[in-house]
């Protein structure tokens with residue numbers, strides 16, 4: 001099986017569906033007082049190549065699942081027509097913010113930037129949840145804005161949001177399966193995209209991941225997939241592969 005193709009993605013989703021694990025969006029899970037006994041949330045961070053996100057969104061709609069897409073507010077990802085199409089397919093749209101790194105660590109400017117971009121998104125679609133963008137080459141952790149309790153309160157009261165996906169979900173009992181670094185070993189190439197989970201969800205290959213999903217998957221999962229890495233075009237795929245290797249190499253140097 002060639003991994004990181006839409007065909008491979010389809011087989012992962014099918015395996016989860018065969019286990020009768022229902023798919024939820026983040027805006028469906030976050031208001032619940034208790035986590036359901038089984039669920040899978042497909043979470044997509046759209047860091048670049050929004051066209052790939054649209055293709056994945058269409059595939060998911062065909063398969064009868066609804067996912068959450070976090071778009072960055074940058075000119076090459078904030079494409080209103082694509083975002084509205086993804087929403088129209090039944091998916092949740094969230095804001096993938098990077099306000100603290102864009103403001104070089106200035107908290108007041110970061111909040112202003114956040115508010116402005118949130119309004120820009122809300123001009124085209126409803127937004128109920130947010131996730132930080134990692135910006136591995138910058139020293140700021142974008143979540144730090146909300147680690148100040150008064151600022152965290154603003155999420156609900158000022159910005160009418162259900163929450164931030166890293167800070168407002170208890171991951172202890174959730175398998176966090178994640179394609180960052182174009183592999184399934186979530187710990188290795190991730191500087192910031194980590195959660196506190198007791199469930200081990202590292203796989204040496206796509207085959208191993210598929211076998212896990214087909215056999216005895218943990219009943220609560222987050223499937224964190226970056227659509228930019230997934231394509232059925234051979235060349236687009238190898239170009240992206242080369243870029244991923246380069247980015248991982250730079251991250252190692254930064255560490």
Ligand SMILES: [Zn+2]
Nearest residue numbers: 045047133134
């Ligand atoms: Zn990101």
